[in-house]
Amino acid sequence: MSDSPKNVKWRHEFKYLSPEYILSYLEKRTGAVMLHDKHVGKSGCYAIRSVYFDDMYNTCYYENESGTDPREKFRIRIYNCSIDRISLELKQREKSRCHKISTPISFDDCRTIIDGGIPEVSDDSPYLLKKLVMQMRSRLLRPCVIVSYERVPLIWKAGNVRVTFDRNIRSSSDIASFFDPKLACRPILPAGTNMIEVKFDEFLPDFINEVLQTGRLSQTSFSKYYLCRKYNLASETL
Numbered sequence: 609m610s611d612s613p614k615n616v617k618w619r620h621e622f623k624y625l626s627p628e629y630i631l632s633y634l635e636k637r638t639g640a641v642m643l644h645d646k647h648v649g650k651s652g653c654y655a656i657r658s659v660y661f662d663d664m665y666n667t668c669y670y671e672n673e674s675g676t677d678p679r680e681k682f683r684i685r686i687y688n689c690s691i692d693r694i695s696l697e698l699k700q701r702e703k704s705r706c707h708k709i710s711t712p713i714s715f716d717d718c719r720t721i722i723d724g725g726i727p728e729v730s731d732d733s734p735y736l737l738k739k740l741v742m743q744m745r746s747r748l749l750r751p752c753v754i755v756s757y758e759r760v761p762l763i764w765k766a767g768n769v770r771v772t773f774d775r776n777i778r779s780s781s782d783i784a785s786f787f788d789p790k791l792a793c794r795p796i797l798p799a800g801t802n803m804i805e806v807k808f809d810e811f812l813p814d815f816i817n818e819v820l821q822t823g824r825l826s827q828t829s830f831s832k833y834y835l836c837r838k839y840n841l842a843s844e845t846l
Contacts, residue, residue, distance in 0.1 A: 617809060618705040619768070624804045624825040628775075631802050635773045637819040638762050642771065645761035647687070653760045656774075658685045659722060659786050660833045661740075662752040669841070672834040678702035681833065682740055682749065684718055689789045691715045696736050711736045722751055722786045754780040755836045756793050757803075768809040769816055775802045779836030796839040803832065 626634070648654055661682040662668045671679040680700040687693055697710045711734040717727040726745065729738050743749040760773040778793035785791045797803075806812070806820065 617768075618702070618707050619807050619809055620704070620812075621706050622806045623828050623831070624806075625797070625828050626802055626804050626825055628800045628802060630822055630824055631773055631775070631804060634804065634820060634822065635760060638771050638816065641815060641819060642762040642764050642769070645763050645770075648761060653758050655688050655756070655758050656685065657687075657689065657754060657756045657786065657791075658683045658833075659751045659754050659783060660837075661743075661749045662837070663747045663749050666752075666837075666841075667747075669834065669837045672831060675829065682743070683833070684713070684721065684751075684786075686787070689787060691787060694718050696734070696740060698736055698739070709736055713737055718786075722783050724750070751783045751786075752781075753833070753836050753840055754783065754786060754791070754793070755832050756780070756791070757832070764813065764816060767811045767813055769812060770805075770807045771816070771820070772805045772807075773802070774805065774832070777803060777832055777835070779839055781840050794839065796835050803828075 644652055660668070668679070668681045670676075672681075678701060680698055683697050683699065685695045685697055694713055694715060695710050696713045697708055699708050700706060713734070717737065720727045721744075726741055727737070729741050740749070755777070756779070757774045757777040759775075762771045762773075763769065776795070777797055778795045780791055780793045782791060804820075804825065
C-alpha cells in the first residue's frame with residue numbers, strides 16, 4: 609500500500625487462537641482452494657520480524673487492551689532477517705476495520721531508530737517517516753518490543769482475501785539486535801497454540817468461509833503486539 613494518508617482501503621480483520629492440529633488441518637483445506645502469496649517462494653512460508661513503537665505512558669498498549677476506537681500504531685517490518693526490504697508501517701483501526709500504510713525506509717534510517725536515535729528528514733522524505741519522526745519528537749515515541757513468527761500466507765483475488773497461519777509467535781526486548789538472525793526470543797503463547805488471521809475487503813467468498821469452519825477456533829481481539837508487550841511488561845515486574 610502506498611505511502612499516503614489517502615487512497616487507503618479499510619479491511620475486515622479477524623484473529624483466532626488455534627491449537628496446532630486444527631491450524632494444520634485448516635492450512636491444508638484452505639491451501640486446496642486458495643493461492644500462496646508470491647513472496648513465499650518454494651518453502652511456502654516466510655519469517656516475519658517487526659519492531660513496534662510506544663510512548664513513555666504505554667499508550668498503544670493500553671489502547672489495545674481497552675479497545676480504544678480509533679487507534680493506530682507504528683512498526684518496522686523485515687522478512688527472513690533480510691535488509692533488502694525494510695518497511696515502515698502504520699496500522700490503523702476504526703469500527704472493527706483496519707488499514708495499513710507502508711513505505712520502504714533505508715537501512716541507515718532503520719539502524720538510527722533501533723539504536724535509539726531519530727533520523728533526519730527532509731521535504732523529500734516519505735510522509736510516513738516524517739509522521740513517525742514528528743511523534744518521536746513530540747510524544748517521545750520509541751521502539752519497545754520485537755515480534756517474530758513464521759507465516760504461511762494464502763490469498764484470493766475476489767474480495768482481496770488473505771488468510772494467514774502464524775506459528776512460533778515470540779517476543780524480545782533486545783531492540784538493538786533487531787537484524788540479528790540469532791536474536792533470543794521468548795514464546796508468548798502456550799505450547800502448541802498459534803494464530804490464524806482472516807482479512808478481506810467488502811466480502812469473504814462463501815467457499816473460503818466454509819473451509820474455515822470447525823467450531824473450535826477461539827476468536828481474540830488482541831494483537832500479537834499486545835500479547836508480546838503484555839508478556840514483556842509482566843516479565844519486567846518479576
